[in-house]
Amino acid sequence: MSEQTSLIEAIEHLPEALQNAVRGLSDKQLDTPVGEGKWTIRQIAHHIADANINAYTRMKLVATEQKPILKPYNQDQWAILEDGKNGPIEPTLTFVKGLHERWIVFLRSLPETSWAREGIHLENGKVTLFDILRLYSNHGNSHLQQIITFRQKMKW
Amino acid sequence: MSEQTSLIEAIEHLPEALQNAVRGLSDKQLDTPVGEGKWTIRQIAHHIADANINAYTRMKLVATEQKPILKPYNQDQWAILEDGKNGPIEPTLTFVKGLHERWIVFLRSLPETSWAREGIHLENGKVTLFDILRLYSNHGNSHLQQIITFRQKMKW
Amino acid sequence: MSEQTSLIEAIEHLPEALQNAVRGLSDKQLDTPVGEGKWTIRQIAHHIADANINAYTRMKLVATEQKPILKPYNQDQWAILEDGKNGPIEPTLTFVKGLHERWIVFLRSLPETSWAREGIHLENGKVTLFDILRLYSNHGNSHLQQIITFRQKMKW
Amino acid sequence: MSEQTSLIEAIEHLPEALQNAVRGLSDKQLDTPVGEGKWTIRQIAHHIADANINAYTRMKLVATEQKPILKPYNQDQWAILEDGKNGPIEPTLTFVKGLHERWIVFLRSLPETSWAREGIHLENGKVTLFDILRLYSNHGNSHLQQIITFRQKMKW
Numbered sequence: 001m002s003e004q005t006s007l008i009e010a011i012e013h014l015p016e017a018l019q020n021a022v023r024g025l026s027d028k029q030l031d032t033p034v035g036e037g038k039w040t041i042r043q044i045a046h047h048i049a050d051a052n053i054n055a056y057t058r059m060k061l062v063a064t065e066q067k068p069i070l071k072p073y074n075q076d077q078w079a080i081l082e083d084g085k086n087g088p089i090e091p092t093l094t095f096v097k098g099l100h101e102r103w104i105v106f107l108r109s110l111p112e113t114s115w116a117r118e119g120i121h122l123e124n125g126k127v128t129l130f131d132i133l134r135l136y137s138n139h140g141n142s143h144l145q146q147i148i149t150f151r152q153k154m155k156w
Numbered sequence: 157m158s159e160q161t162s163l164i165e166a167i168e169h170l171p172e173a174l175q176n177a178v179r180g181l182s183d184k185q186l187d188t189p190v191g192e193g194k195w196t197i198r199q200i201a202h203h204i205a206d207a208n209i210n211a212y213t214r215m216k217l218v219a220t221e222q223k224p225i226l227k228p229y230n231q232d233q234w235a236i237l238e239d240g241k242n243g244p245i246e247p248t249l250t251f252v253k254g255l256h257e258r259w260i261v262f263l264r265s266l267p268e269t270s271w272a273r274e275g276i277h278l279e280n281g282k283v284t285l286f287d288i289l290r291l292y293s294n295h296g297n298s299h300l301q302q303i304i305t306f307r308q309k310m311k312w
Numbered sequence: 313m314s315e316q317t318s319l320i321e322a323i324e325h326l327p328e329a330l331q332n333a334v335r336g337l338s339d340k341q342l343d344t345p346v347g348e349g350k351w352t353i354r355q356i357a358h359h360i361a362d363a364n365i366n367a368y369t370r371m372k373l374v375a376t377e378q379k380p381i382l383k384p385y386n387q388d389q390w391a392i393l394e395d396g397k398n399g400p401i402e403p404t405l406t407f408v409k410g411l412h413e414r415w416i417v418f419l420r421s422l423p424e425t426s427w428a429r430e431g432i433h434l435e436n437g438k439v440t441l442f443d444i445l446r447l448y449s450n451h452g453n454s455h456l457q458q459i460i461t462f463r464q465k466m467k468w
Numbered sequence: 469m470s471e472q473t474s475l476i477e478a479i480e481h482l483p484e485a486l487q488n489a490v491r492g493l494s495d496k497q498l499d500t501p502v503g504e505g506k507w508t509i510r511q512i513a514h515h516i517a518d519a520n521i522n523a524y525t526r527m528k529l530v531a532t533e534q535k536p537i538l539k540p541y542n543q544d545q546w547a548i549l550e551d552g553k554n555g556p557i558e559p560t561l562t563f564v565k566g567l568h569e570r571w572i573v574f575l576r577s578l579p580e581t582s583w584a585r586e587g588i589h590l591e592n593g594k595v596t597l598f599d600i601l602r603l604y605s606n607h608g609n610s611h612l613q614q615i616i617t618f619r620q621k622m623k624w
Binding site: 049064065069070082088093095096098 | 202205206209210212213216217219220221224225226227229230233234237238239240243244246247248249250251252253254255257258259261262264265278
Binding site: 223282 | 379432
């Protein structure tokens, strides 16, 4: 399996894996930081959704424009907005499910040549569509693992 | 009821209204353009979702940064990407549902002073958070009405 | 005389007026702030040049592209860079002379329709070519007047 | 001599070298393209000035801001604007003389750490202050050489 296929599969599986990772957690557990000075499980779940909204948007911009500007977002500020900090987790699970279903239809339809298309990220500079795929596929998994590891540690 | 309250309510009600508007339509009906040279019902449904992802992202950028750049997107190009043109409609209904639930938590938590915050849209220039709210609340309703009107005309 | 003609004439006359305004001043006089917490005469002279380089560049971007991004610059930071703070004044008088000579050739060649062309300034939003002309023609004169008034006050 | 010192010296010497390169040319000679489908000597001289205005501005943006946007300019469009195509050459020689005198004061005052500072060029992505120095110092010399070589070929 190519790296590309594998990265897209990870995006395909993330919504279900995220649902499993937070299943049965109480509000109090969701609001527990996974480490000192770290986000809570709730914030991490919302952050995965916000990151992937940005990833989805950037990929479509790169697929449809010549070297579009890709706007960074301030993840720490987003994580303390009301919905990102205290909002219920179900809408985010619902949203991620639908978003990823659409996203993989898009990703699997891209011609091979599209992966080298470039955007200009205002913090990181030039990035290809493939760079964005790799970054966010791994990013989602990494945060997912953060939740799973913490649950195991807490024996929840 | 203030304009602001009313615009947020429209965002709250859109996901259910959109589900009702497309309920029971066959694939063939979904793939019918609503007028000559116009998008199909399917494309309009996907477009509402794409527009609102952009709206949600822009609002959060404006809420968390000083005069952020707000990147336009090429709606006509997005509407002919595979997922926007031929993708199944259920994922989009799912993700609109979740997105709007999060979005209204965010919108209702904003302090009154936030509505005057500004971003720099690369096509339209300076826009306030309130401008974006008004634009996209009305935009969603307008496309929703387009579907409803067309269904009535077709007696579907 | 139309406002436009008058604004372009002010740009035409500025280099000579600036030379007259600083003629015969010693280095000590040039390094005197024109008010408490204000720039020195030297800094103001260099600032006029820097502002007009930016104005010239923005106007050409607007004349040759569709809604180009117009990048603000941090005038207070530029004014404390070595050449803007302590640099000799002759090179600036020389380059303002040459810059304005080219600039007015450009300005007087623009078809009437060009003045409504727009750029997106990342701080001020949408601006027309005419807006930039008015802003910088007046800006140069205003700083020139600042020097003249201060010299009169100091009886230099 | 370090590459940096050598690149700054090339910027220091360019104005005089450019004056020598175009000295004594008639308007007709100035308006001769240096090759088929190429710019005229006049356009090349004006282009050197325009490129260096952009270089100077970009360097100051990078020196005074965190990862500023660096706006490309459309050099082919600028070269057919009235002042860039048909304008007299003296203002440009004057302007380049003054600009470079200020520019080298700025360049020689930069602390060693500044050369690694970065900007985000909307076409090329991330570039350092040193990248810009190298690019434009060589760029000026390369166009200068273009004029000299053509004059020799034409035995002017």
